[in-house]
Amino acid sequence: MIVLMIYVAIFVLAYIAYHFIVGKSVSNLGFNARKTVTFGDESAVTPNRSASVISIISIFVIWGAFTGSQISPIHVPGPFIGDTSFLYTATNAQNQTSDAKVFIRVSRVGEDAGIPETSDESQNGFARDDALKVAAWRSGLIRVQKNDEGGKEEGYRVTAINGHPIAPLQSVGVEDGVVNMTAKGSLSFVPYKGWQMEPIWLPAPEAIVTRLFEIIQDGYQGVALSENIGWSLFRVIVGFALGSLVGIPLGYAMGLNNWFRGWFDPIVEFMRPIPPLALIPLVIIWFGIWEQGKISLLFLAALWIMTISARAGVSGVNISKVHAAYSLGASKLQILLHVIIPNSLPEIFTGARVAMGVCWGTVVAAELVAAEKGAGKMIIAASKFQQTDIVIMGIILIGIIGFGIDILMRMAEKVLVPWKGKG
Structure with a gap:
């Protein structure tokens, strides 16, 4: 919630700053400046590159601020690291009280820090100073009764922390953390965690970038990163191609023939809302867990989207163009090749972009189930060993590749369908 509020605050401040500092100087430039109406005009809304850069x-x-990154200029309060102590008051079986200190050393996770030394001052009571080492974001159990004289006798108990009374299942805040008492009377110290996230x-x-270069150089579990990504791309391309080869002709048939429309419409409309991931168990039963099963799942993920987009493309052809072609003596085949297909391609390319995105997300999930190679397999294997840096690295790569695929399809659409949006 704090992160979301900070992000929203940055968005609002950046928008206000850009509008009042830069917006006025550039508002009179470009084609939109010559328009009398821009609000509500979709053609007047283009991505603001300054906003994109500021967003990233x-x-x-x-x-970086919430992870203590070395490359970030600002940081939120992090966990307590260093030495601290607190005073506890113990009462023995004879109802006598004595004070002693617990010296605590908090180190970063993975660091081999030694146990702090206890006080050299002479202690006259039965309570004895104790020491503990604990990692940041962790907690440490302190059994002071094992160190105190008579601590194992019945009636011994810790009654106060830094002068504040404490009882089982209660807590007392100290300078650099919190002291909890368990149900059996032992003490537990939790150092201050701050706002930063644990690695x-x-x-x-x-850490993500470092891990990326390591895997590029050495691979992960004996498989190169390029091989993992390559297998995922191969499955997506094959599944998408098969889905398009079947879905586009089927969509055309449904858009041009009543019988095809009536026959396949219930099937398409029934399968369309079913998520591809829901079909994984059935695909495994039918085709197994190897390549045939994964490609079949991707085929089904692309099939219905491409069918609907081709059908919608046919439905969106301007009927006046069809009438004009007939008036010029065109045959049905000529109308299909020169009127229907060219005018339906924009809709098909839109569906293809959606289908590729669905296939890319589906292949990763399919590889989570069973795969020897693939981006999804790498992510699930890393999660089993709590290698969060590899998991996040894989997620970022999946997003970048998916974005790259979408850009390539946009470029192909501009080259192959230059008449889109021109009537």
């Missing part, structure tokens, strides 16, 4: 920078700044939950950006 904001995400990385927030990410096991969210590593810093530089």
